[in-house]
Amino acid sequence: MVIKWEENLRIGLPAFDEQHEEFFAYFSRLAEALEEGGGSAEVAEILPYLDKYATTHFSDEENLMVKYKCAGLEEQQQQHALFKENIARFSEQLTTTEPTRETAIKINATLIRYFINHVRKLDVKMVEYIKPMMA
Numbered sequence: 001m002v003i004k005w006e007e008n009l010r011i012g013l014p015a016f017d018e019q020h021e022e023f024f025a026y027f028s029r030l031a032e033a034l035e036e037g038g039g040s041a042e043v044a045e046i047l048p049y050l051d052k053y054a055t056t057h058f059s060d061e062e063n064l065m066v067k068y069k070c071a072g073l074e075e076q077q078q079q080h081a082l083f084k085e086n087i088a089r090f091s092e093q094l095t096t097t098e099p100t101r102e103t104a105i106k107i108n109a110t111l112i113r114y115f116i117n118h119v120r121k122l123d124v125k126m127v128e129y130i131k132p133m134m135a
C-alpha cells in the first residue's frame, strides 16, 4: 500500500509537520520499493533515519506537551517508547543478518500503523489541544 503525502496530513504545527513530512518521504520510498518487488536495500537506509527521527521528534513533542500541560502525555510516551523499541529491534537484527525484503515488509507495516494510529490520531489531538494556547 503506497500512501501519498497530502496537505491535509499536516496537523498544524510547522516544526512537527516538517518532521512528519520527512518521515513520510522515507516511508514512501520504502513502500514504493516494496511495490516494485524490492525493499531490502531501503532497510539499511531507513533504520538509522527512524532512530534519529524517534529520538528528536518524540522528545520535541513530549517537551511541548509538558510545557502546555497537554492531556494525553502518558499515552503519547507509551506509544513513542513502543515505536522506539520496534525500531531498535529491527536495527539489532541488522547487526547480525543482511536486510531482507521480509524485514522491509515488517518495517513498512510498523510505519503504516504508526502513521494511521498515532500521527493521525494522537498527534492530531495533541495539536488541537496545544495550538490555541500558542496563539
Ligand SMILES: [Fe+2]
Pocket (backbone or CB within 6 Å): 016, 020, 057, 061, 119, 123
Ligand atoms: Fe508525531
Ligand SMILES: [Fe+2]
Pocket (backbone or CB within 6 Å): 058, 061, 076, 080, 118, 122, 123
Ligand atoms: Fe507523537
